[in-house]
């Protein structure tokens with residue numbers, strides 16, 4: 001347990017360093033200063049819905065971690081689902097959180113990497129808030 005935490009921390013720091021150096025879309029943690037802390041237990045609904053700061057923080061987190069597959073401005077180019085289609089309720093929220101923390105594997109191939117060790121709960125809900133702020137066209 002202890003070792004896993006140290007390892008996770010090291011990986012996260014490494015990813016942050018390379019992101020600062022290149023901004024290359026590699027998975028990287030994001031700072032969520034100014035947002036209410038959420039504690040250990042994962043929420044089942046987005047606690048930041050309607051929070052403008054969460055939208056701004058989430059935009060940076062999305063562009064760094066998600067846009068290369070889910071599309072710039074959350075407009076899917078077809079290689080991954082359009083995240084604007086998820087409903088803004090507990091069903092959509094819990095599905096979003098489960099997928100982002102756990103990723104997705106099909107027939108033994110990783111289609112989406114898990115972000116549970118990279119992004120804090122605060123970061124994940126900030127990204128969710130940004131996604132929900134995008135118009136469905």
Ligand code: HEC
Pocket residue numbers: 062065066067068069070079080081082083086095096097099100104105106111112113115127
């Ligand atoms: C390497 C490409 C890739 C990256 C990076 C990626 N995803 Fe995904 N994501 C996918 C694919 C592919 C699927 C579909 C998986 C499946 O259902 O088999 C998916 C599915 C999802 C789903 C479920 C959507 C649905 O309609 O069922 C959510 C939510 C999601 N991703 C959010 C995110 C977020 C948020 C990020 C950034 C933190 C992210 N993804 C980063 C490729 C990616």
